[in-house]
Amino acid sequence: MEHYNMNLTLKVWRQKNATAQGNFENYQVKNISSEMSFLEMIDVLNEQLNAEGGEPIAFDHDCREGICGSCSMHINGRAHGPWDATTTCQLHMRAFKDGDTITVEPWRAAAFPVIRDLVVDRxxxxxxxxxxxxxxxxxxxxxxxxxxxxxxxxxxxxxxxxxxxxxxxxxxxxxxxxxxxxxxxxxxxxxxxxxxxxxxxxxxxxxxxxxxxxxxxxxxxxxxxxxxxxxxxxxxxxxxxxxxxxxxxxxxx
Amino acid sequence: MVLDAKIPAGELEKKWEDYKGHCKLVNPANKRNLEIIVVGTGLAGASAAASLAELGYKVKTFCFQDSARRAHSIAAQGGINAAKNYQNDGDSTFRLFYDTIKGGDYRAREANVHRLAEVSAAIIDQCVAQGVPFAREYGGMLSNRSFGGTQVQRTFYAAGQTGQQLLLGAYSALNRQVGLGTVKNYERHEMLDVVMIDGKARGIIARDLVTGKLERHFGHAVLLCTGGYGNVFYLSTNAMGSNVTAAWKAHRRGAAFGNPCFTQIHPTCIPVSGDHQSKLTLMSESLRNDGRIWVPKKQGDTRKPNEIPEEERDYYLERRYPAFGNLVPRDVASRAAKERCDAGFGVGASKQAVYLDFKFNMMRYGRIEASKQGNHNPDDATMLALGKEVVKEKYGNLFDMYAKITGENPYEVPMRIYPAVHYTMGGLWVDYELMTSVKGLYALGEANFSDHGANRLGASALMQGLADGYFVIPYTIGNYLADEISVKAIPTTHEAFEKTEKEVAERINKLMSIKGTKSVESFHKRLGKIMWDKCGMARNEKGLQEAILEIQQLRKEFWSDVRIPGEIESFNPELDKANRVADFIELGELMCMDALDRKESCGGHFREESQTEDGEAARDDANYMYVAAWEMVGDCKWNLNKEDLKYEVIKPSSRNYK
Structure with missing residues (x-):
């Protein structure tokens, strides 16, 4: 498989806690490898935010092999993103191309209140x-x-x-x-x-x-x-x- | 420290039966007044919590995940062993016992392992009764598959998702008890210390990971079912959150740590693709049963795998180990892969990979399917197409996962695989009753050291976790609690709770006040690299000595330069991780010390100084036939205690899979 690197704009839902007003924040990430998983791309962004003195984006994740059911991102309007039959952790960056803007939101449901950022209470x-x-x-x-x-x-x-x-x-x-x-x-x-x-x-x-x-x-x-x-x-x-x-x-x- | 394994006297086959017949019991009315804390809700934790609650005890469970169902047992793929002998192929309790002892390279206790083999069959019965949908044959009976280190088919499975189905079974039993009010679950909670009163474990300090607040919980006994510590290597097949923290806190409160250097490196994982890698993914051992492992015979061969003709392929496991072939135990298969790659025969872009090829078995299955359809002379294309369907049914989820991660189609081209850290045989030292060297503190499942010696056989982790939880602890805990019935629940205002909580809070404050320049992640990565390079698949004296110094240095740097964003009393995953990485650093040092002490090679522990002429692990029974139980005697200062292993039934010999 050919690999390539890409620069991306991310629009990510940030929300301090269950009662706070949330909003989208824009972030740029550079040199993202097509071999990375989507969550590894978020890891890169979080390390970047951390280095800049910001607060990393909170998100649920654990096994990163598609079986624990922790990960839960709404990506570009689809639960778990663009690939069929795939959890967010198994979505890989070859699903995207250089210059893309990607919108990331938590699950939206009254029965799943937001705890923080992309983390909800299930x-x-x-x-x-x-x-x-x-x-x-x-x-x-x-x-x-x-x-x-x-x-x-x-x-x-x-x-x-x-x-x-x-x-x-x-x-x-x-x-x-x-x-x-x-x-x-x-x-x-x-x-x-x-x-x-x-x-x-x-x-x-x-x-x-x-x-x-x-x-x-x-x-x-x-x-x-x-x-x-x-x-x-x-x-x-x-x-x-x-x-x-x-x-x-x-x-x- | 006096280590008493409390192994019952008598003949091996009768020990457990005799124990059950003579251990103390607690009457139902008294059970209702006894509280038990279970930390971790994987196979061991969920099965223990459910079974103890069924008996009438009051149980609290704790897990850091958002639901008990997400514990990492969920990710186990291939299967669970049991000595059912449904295949009529010569299996028995003794055979499973023998295979496990031999697979562990004669570094496990006979009595514990025999008990494990004895209860194995009842686990399958229990799971089926719960509605676990195991794979079945057309006649309605359960199906079995082969796993490494054995010559019988004793592995029960549910596609490549056996751990998921077994955990959901245990989780359902747990849910039933929650509904009945006998269990209370605390999700998104992390245990940060054990509370000791008069020399006994009497509770825990836990942190609510949503609010960041510390909580005190009392228990007449505390069970740690918190899994293994493979994430000390940073990259492993463990979940991102898997950690040693609960076990490490217990160790710091006096629980000895057994054989910390015994790490299992699993031979068939998807290779590292770059520096961004956050974890590694296993391709189940069951695939080795249906696949063949090979590398090109020519060094640095750049041809595509399907272009390399049969006679130019080296099926090195079949060549070196004709009796077991691709089904040698994991430690042997991993070292053999490393040997080929180090010698320049590796494949793929990194050259750190070998091929796992399914074509042969697809053809074999295809022929059988064609015969079923009345076609006794099928062409290759027909066989391949029909065979693919069979493989898809058996391993579909694994093949899909491989395709998503690598972008390659494993039905068409062989998988590329390489060894990765998978399981830790070491863990908290426990006696026959699963009690650690701290009274009232137990360790179950992967968190203890007890049953797998220096190398675990495939499909035995699920067996051990459920054996401990369903069938061992319900008996052995009574033997302790029978003497505790007069102890009333101790209020958490007791000074011991107060003092322990204060210590936990001080450590968190200290971590947050460092305000350094480097992320937690960067320290974890550096620790992982030291461990993989110097305490990984091959170890030597010089490397281990260097590693110890490097880790001590890393520890100092961590405590003076780590940067943790956010606040203490909030949802703060970076702080959670910092707590865990701080403990991993200390553990890393102990693992290297243990590996340095054990100058022999055995199982997954390979000391380069101790090998046979043909590169196999050379054990030294005269000097190292012991369990190394490390006791912390000061801040990261340890004493080594030895529990001698006595083999009364099996005569240890050199492992031979040839």
């Missing part, structure tokens, strides 16, 4: 999981793993749903800030497996109730969530969630 996701995203089995209760044959196709579909990294791009991409794709991924993982059956009804009702309580919007089947999901979680999970919810509502006492 604890609402944890609370939804705590409401029902589990199989109630204590350690030590399990039978031999192969006593429970599971058709490969079901296991594969369940795994595909379970590969959600909880980054929140689905919410950020949605015009309604709906968390349906996130919730549907967990509900689907268990609805597709025999282990999930005993709590199938209560799980979906409790998780949806918590989702509503957290202030996420409703789903209008626009599909932006699926388009921006770095792990390509399928919209069919939302259809499954709707079916599960409907069934559970009839069954519930």
């Amino acid at each position: 604890s609402a996701f944890d609370r939804i999981q705590q409401a029902g995203g589990f199989v109630s089995v204590n350690t030590g209760n399990a039978q031999d793993a192969n006593c429970l044959p599971i058709p490969k196709d079901d296991a594969d579909l369940s795994f595909a749903a379970a590969s959600c990294i909880g980054c929140g791009a689905c919410v950020a991409a949605c015009k309604n800030s709906s968390a349906m794709l996130f919730v549907s991924a967990k509900v689907s993982q268990f609805a597709l497996l025999p282990q999930g059956q005993p709590e199938r009804t209560s799980r979906v009702l409790n998780m949806v109730a918590q989702m509503d309580k957290e202030g996420f919007g409703s789903c209008t089947n626009t599909g932006a969530c699926e388009a921006e999901c770095p792990k390509e979680i399928s919209l069919t999970n939302i259809a499954r969630l709707n079916r599960e919810y409907m069934k559970a509502s009839f069954l519930a006492e």
Whole structure:
């Protein structure tokens, strides 16, 4: 792969804390290699700001290999930037060219308040999981793993749903800030497996109730969530969630 | 310091059973009054917290990430070992035990490792019961793959995302307990000290990373499940936030540090592309099972890999180690790659890389798929196309990741890979009960030193983390807490909390008041370079002595010239990092001292002075068959204590993978 260097203008959202008024700041970065990851480019800018006596831009990041779900930048109007099926940390600078202006914002959603700059509070996701995203089995209760044959196709579909990294791009991409794709991924993982059956009804009702309580919007089947999901979680999970919810509502006492 | 490993008497196979039958128990009513602090929410921390809460204890967890689910266990790729013998290929508890001891180059405790092998099967059962979607065969049974250092297929997996699925399983068990009110999670919190009262760990001082405020938390016991310290090298496969701080604070409060120099350098990582590099990315060991590693036979060959004919390729692992071939343990594979690159056979722009090629196995898989479709004489193109689909299903996420990072298509051209720091076998010294040398302070998972000796086998980290959390600590902690039931929760106004918090605050104030000229990042990079050059894949006496002096100098410079922007009581990632890098610098010195003391080569620790004629690691059992447990006796002054290793069942021999 040919590499090249580029000079860029960055428009970055700066916000001191949750209650402060935020604004865009412009920065110039020079000699950025096309081999760098997007976050390494931000590292360069932060070292520059630090050297100039400024304050580095705060952003969430950890594994930098696309699996922890920490990174969460809205880049040029798209959650995680221009590449499909890619987290911000896996986006590389060869996606851009010399002279580009790049706009970087935090996730925008009422249920994800800004903590500082590009860092938002996604604890609402944890609370939804705590409401029902589990199989109630204590350690030590399990039978031999192969006593429970599971058709490969079901296991594969369940795994595909379970590969959600909880980054929140689905919410950020949605015009309604709906968390349906996130919730549907967990509900689907268990609805597709025999282990999930005993709590199938209560799980979906409790998780949806918590989702509503957290202030996420409703789903209008626009599909932006699926388009921006770095792990390509399928919209069919939302259809499954709707079916599960409907069934559970009839069954519930 | 007296090191008592508390290994139960009796036959090896019966020790754990006997221990469980005789350890003290705490009755359910008393458990409700006992509080346990768990620091870190990876596989070890989340599984321990959930299991202990299920038993009835009151648990608090702490993690620096914004959610417990993001701990770095999430990034583990290839799989988890268990002695299930589902493949009928000769596996057993003993075999897993033996492979682990041998893989660790005879520097681990027999009793601990045997226990690990014993509980391994129950881990898979537990995870499946939680709804972890492991890979399956068409008949509905679980699938297995091969990993290094073994000749059986005992690795369970979920594509290249096994760690993610296991952690989400443990996280779901943890979430259930949070919902039930038995666990309280503290996210975006970092532990900055252990509070000691009457010689026992009784709590922690944590910093809320959002507000910057210090907090006091009491616990009848404290569990450190804080992972490894590979980031001391700056570049590693660890997450950016992975750090030694919690373990280091424990060390400073009296917990001995075991075998700090035992570092695992993983052979198959994406090579460094430039000075901007912030971390390195692993390509799972499972790929070695389905790929072949080679370099050109000609030095400095500039042809593209696909242009180099078969007979001009050197499959050096298969050549040197015919019995294990591409599946030799990680330390052996890493050194072999370094040897080829140092000798001028490396590939790619930097010449610091070798090829990992999948074409052969794609063809093999393609033939099988074609047969399934009734085509018994497929052409090459058909086989390749069908084989690609199989490889995609097994490793799709890894291939995608490689393509995004390098801009190359690994389905078409071989991957370029090179060794990188991945895991640390060293860690806090613990006894059989996982208690450190400080009473009431435990270390689980990668944070302890206990099970992998001088080299960890692939797919064994996930096994150990979950073994410690699900199946070991729930028993062993009772043996301690049974004697603590009369201790009422100590109010955090106690003078010990007051004093410890003050010390933590003073250190933070000191860091912020330096107002020097150099960034935290620049110090971390310099430390990493010293460590990689002189305490990395090959070590020698002169280099280690130099490194110690350089690190001491770097430490002085850090404390007089670091510049940390922002304020203390705010969200300030630079300050968080400064706290961690300060500890890494101290640890770096200790690692070099340990490497200097251990004049033999063993596992991942390769002393150039101690090698066989054909360049293999030469162990010295007569002089170094011990765990080095370092005790801090003054500010960065250490005493070496030795725990002798006794092999009662396995007879240590020279590792042979040929």
